[in-house]
Amino acid sequence: MALSNIHGFPRIGRRRELKSALEGYWAGDHSAMDLANVARSLRRINWELMRNAGIDLIPSNDFSLYDHVLDTAALLGAVPPRFRGGPGPVGLDLYFEMARGGDTATAMEMTKWFDTNYHYIVPELEPEIGFALSDSKPFDQFLEARDLGIVTKPVLLGPVSFLLLSKPGDGVDERFDLLDLLEPLLDIYAEVLVRLGGLGAEWVQMDEPCFAQDRTGAELAGLARGYDRLAGLEGTPKLCVSTYFDHAGEAVSILADLPLDGVGLDFVSGPRNLELLRAADGLGGKTLFAGVVDGRNVWINDLDASLRLLDELGRLTGELVVSTSSSLLHVPLDLDAETGPDEELRSWMAFAQQKALEVAALKRGVVGGAAAIASEIEANRRAMQVRRESPRTHIDAIRGRVAGLTAADARRANPYEVRRAAQRKRLRFPPLPTTTIGSFPQTRELREARAALQRDEIDEAEYERRMRGEIERVIRLQERLGLDLLVHGEPERNDMVRYFAEQLEGFAITESGWVQSYGSRCVRPPIIFGDVRRTGPMTVAWTLYAQSLTEKPVKGMLTGPVTMLQWSFVRDDQSREQTCRQLALAVRDELADLQNAGIKVIQVDEPAIREGLPLRRENRDEYLRWAVAAFGIATGSAGDKTQVQTHMCYSDFGDIMGQIQAMDADVLLIEAARSRMELLEDWRRTGYRQEIGPGVYDIHSPRVPPVDEMAGLLRRAVEVLPAERLWVDPDCGLKTRRYEEAEPALRNMVEAARLVRAELAPAGAAAEDA
Ligand code: GLN
Numbered sequence: 001m002a003l004s005n006i007h008g009f010p011r012i013g014r015r016r017e018l019k020s021a022l023e024g025y026w027a028g029d030h031s032a033m034d035l036a037n038v039a040r041s042l043r044r045i046n047w048e049l050m051r052n053a054g055i056d057l058i059p060s061n062d063f064s065l066y067d068h069v070l071d072t073a074a075l076l077g078a079v080p081p082r083f084r085g086g087p088g089p090v091g092l093d094l095y096f097e098m099a100r101g102g103d104t105a106t107a108m109e110m111t112k113w114f115d116t117n118y119h120y121i122v123p124e125l126e127p128e129i130g131f132a133l134s135d136s137k138p139f140d141q142f143l144e145a146r147d148l149g150i151v152t153k154p155v156l157l158g159p160v161s162f163l164l165l166s167k168p169g170d171g172v173d174e175r176f177d178l179l180d181l182l183e184p185l186l187d188i189y190a191e192v193l194v195r196l197g198g199l200g201a202e203w204v205q206m207d208e209p210c211f212a213q214d215r216t217g218a219e220l221a222g223l224a225r226g227y228d229r230l231a232g233l234e235g236t237p238k239l240c241v242s243t244y245f246d247h248a249g250e251a252v253s254i255l256a257d258l259p260l261d262g263v264g265l266d267f268v269s270g271p272r273n274l275e276l277l278r279a280a281d282g283l284g285g286k287t288l289f290a291g292v293v294d295g296r297n298v299w300i301n302d303l304d305a306s307l308r309l310l311d312e313l314g315r316l317t318g319e320l321v322v323s324t325s326s327s328l329l330h331v332p333l334d335l336d337a338e339t340g341p342d343e344e345l346r347s348w349m350a351f352a353q354q355k356a357l358e359v360a361a362l363k364r365g366v367v368g369g370a371a372a373i374a375s376e377i378e379a380n381r382r383a384m385q386v387r388r389e390s391p392r393t394h395i396d397a398i399r400g401r402v403a404g405l406t407a408a409d410a411r412r413a414n415p416y417e418v419r420r421a422a423q424r425k426r427l428r429f430p431p432l433p434t435t436t437i438g439s440f441p442q443t444r445e446l447r448e449a450r451a452a453l454q455r456d457e458i459d460e461a462e463y464e465r466r467m468r469g470e471i472e473r474v475i476r477l478q479e480r481l482g483l484d485l486l487v488h489g490e491p492e493r494n495d496m497v498r499y500f501a502e503q504l505e506g507f508a509i510t511e512s513g514w515v516q517s518y519g520s521r522c523v524r525p526p527i528i529f530g531d532v533r534r535t536g537p538m539t540v541a542w543t544l545y546a547q548s549l550t551e552k553p554v555k556g557m558l559t560g561p562v563t564m565l566q567w568s569f570v571r572d573d574q575s576r577e578q579t580c581r582q583l584a585l586a587v588r589d590e591l592a593d594l595q596n597a598g599i600k601v602i603q604v605d606e607p608a609i610r611e612g613l614p615l616r617r618e619n620r621d622e623y624l625r626w627a628v629a630a631f632g633i634a635t636g637s638a639g640d641k642t643q644v645q646t647h648m649c650y651s652d653f654g655d656i657m658g659q660i661q662a663m664d665a666d667v668l669l670i671e672a673a674r675s676r677m678e679l680l681e682d683w684r685r686t687g688y689r690q691e692i693g694p695g696v697y698d699i700h701s702p703r704v705p706p707v708d709e710m711a712g713l714l715r716r717a718v719e720v721l722p723a724e725r726l727w728v729d730p731d732c733g734l735k736t737r738r739y740e741e742a743e744p745a746l747r748n749m750v751e752a753a754r755l756v757r758a759e760l761a762p763a764g765a766a767a768e769d770a
């Protein structure tokens with residue numbers, strides 16, 4: 001016997017119905033009932049689709065109107081006090097207020113879900129919080145499916161991961177140990193499990209993905225304690241504790257020893273699980289939920305390889321459940337609805353719906369042997385072979401170039417001090433020069449122009465005319481504001497990765513391949529299927545046009561190789577390092593073209609470098625080594641007098657400062673306003689030598705920061721670092737803001753820089769001479 005299982009399914013709908021329903025509700029155009037109806041129909045479509053695909057263990061409670069971690073907080077009554085009096089049931093509006101902020105209370109924090117591009121809401125907990133079962137969603141949705149004749153497997157975020165993903169609430173002593181809340185939390189989980197048992201659930205999946213990260217002894221003990229209690233209850237469904245996104249480390253033997261019914265392990269992102277399982281001598285007769293179909297990438301499964309692995313796993317454990325490696329939340333819904341990639345490329349891919357068929361086929365293969373799925377295997381082998389041998393995946397010239405890269409190619413010809421002198425002579429910026437991160441507001445007109453071009457309502461020439469008009473407007477505005485280093489504003493870029501992906505060989509672009517990023521926000525990551533080749537300049541004409549309009553220097557703007565990798569679906573038939581080097585060469589060539597065309601400053605954005613960090617510490621050095629090298633390759637073609645800037649945001653850089661230094665950009669523009677410049681002290685301590693522009697205002701909010709506030713931050717900055725090494729800039733690009741906000745904010749920023757510059761004049765002048 002074997003079963004088939006899916007961890008979770010995309011929630012957003014084929015045409016992003018959930019997005020429209022949510023945004024309609026928030027705008028007051030739809031009622032709560034309308035929203036509920038859309039949500040119900042999406043769940044039904046998903047359940048029926050999985051049933052028809054032949055899935056035995058179909059998830060419920062994986063659906064969410066905003067985020068499954070927020071749902072868990074609502075279930076447990078964990079509402080931060082600022083949203084109202086105290087714990088108790090969470091209605092729809094309170095739920096959305098927690099996610100998005102209310103009239104008076106600021107939204108709860110959102111952060112990345114492990115190393116995916118999904119973001120969850122961070123629960124806030126106080127020591128005296130009284131957990132109480134406060135929502136009926138898991139029960140309601142179980143019953144909703146049962147009414148359709150489908151007995152689902154409810155999915156819950158497990159109690160230990162829930163605590164580890166939370167943070168202490170406002171004003172709570174930092175020493176407060178969230179794990180102290182485990183016992184009262186278990187009471188509520190016990191109640192939930194017993195109720196689900198009473199309703200007729202056979203299995204419940206408890207997700208504990210935190211155990212695919214390095215964990216302390218106390219945390220591992222919490223896992224053991226928690227499930228010892230939950231697994232011993234009367235009247236509950238069978239329990240499967242599931243880990244994913246990497247191997248489960250020490251947790252494997254702990255889970256093996258617990259009185260659980262099932263354990264879920266990810267064999268795609270955590271191949272070491274196999275070794276760990278061998279070392280633990282199986283799972284003590286438990287059912288293994290074997291994650292063999294990749295929940296995070298878009299390639300077809302290698303059925304032969306999976307059957308071999310499943311065969312070995314079957315011999316190591318008791319029962320076998322063939323499973324996805326994680327929730328399918330991270331891949332688009334349906335490949336058949338996709339028109340972007342051509343037919344051959346599509347034959348190499350599987351989205352959520354196709355993955356459900358793969359899981360079901362593999363289960364039949366486990367039960368009846370390979371012969372039972374002979375035709376699937378046959379088609380799969382053919383597609384795998386075509387992909388392997390396709391000239392589209394192998395460009396010899398590119399491979400040769402990558403193979404020929406030397407250490408010298410991955411760094412600038414001369415040390416920073418030499419470059420700095422050359423750049424000072426050529427660029428002559430004032431002290432505390434002002435600049436922006438690149439994008440200016442993406443207006444409705446710009447979006448409409450892009451849509452009109454797509455629909456063939458306007459031609460290329462007209463599109464170009466409109467973009468040039470916008471560039472001119474942005475240049476004039478910056479001149480008026482008195483910025484020192486200008487940008488063209490990126491009006492022609494829909495997205496900082498997709499824009500390049502559309503022009504590079506080796507990338508496929510999807511039309512409907514939406515993946516939820518957070519709440520109603522979705523993205524369409526490009527797909528890197530083959531060797532990456534630049535076929536010609538991608539940004540030069542726009543940049544030169546902008547430069548032709550002004551005497552002031554205009555920055556060239558490129559997306560870095562690591563960020564392109566991180567925000568795409570990446571081919572799985574070669575190492576990420578190899579793919580990243582190919583991307584780096586494309587950026588390198590573009591940078592060289594900009595430089596040859598006379599552009600003096602070029603920014604290579606790497607906002608995603610920190611988020612690519614592997615979950616397990618054991619893999620981090622290796623990643624950082626090649627990520628830094630890729631940036632080096634991308635920028636190594638810059639001569640001494642070409643100033644290379646880089647920009648990073650979204651995270652805390654405390655643990656990778658050494659590597660950022662090794663990237664050796666001439667200027668680092670980094671998010672800092674929200675942390676009120678706290679990180680500058682760290683940069684000073686590590687002896688960072690290059691120039692830094694710590695963001696002086698948070699672009700995520702429509703608020704226009706007053707001059708004094710930004711001047712205050714700058715004064716703080718010049719106390720910590722020498723003024724001649726500081727730049728003045730916002731935290732990130734302005735594309736999500738409106739001109740009504742961006743213009744006054746930049747005016748104030750320039751004014752703040754002037755004020756502080758004047759205060760510093762003597763010291764600044766002395767430093768200039770030195
Ligand atoms: N240059 C990009 C912009 O200004 C950088 C965006 C980012 O950091 N995510 O929009």
Ligand code: ZN
Pocket residue numbers: 437607647648649650731732733
């Ligand atoms: Zn940014």
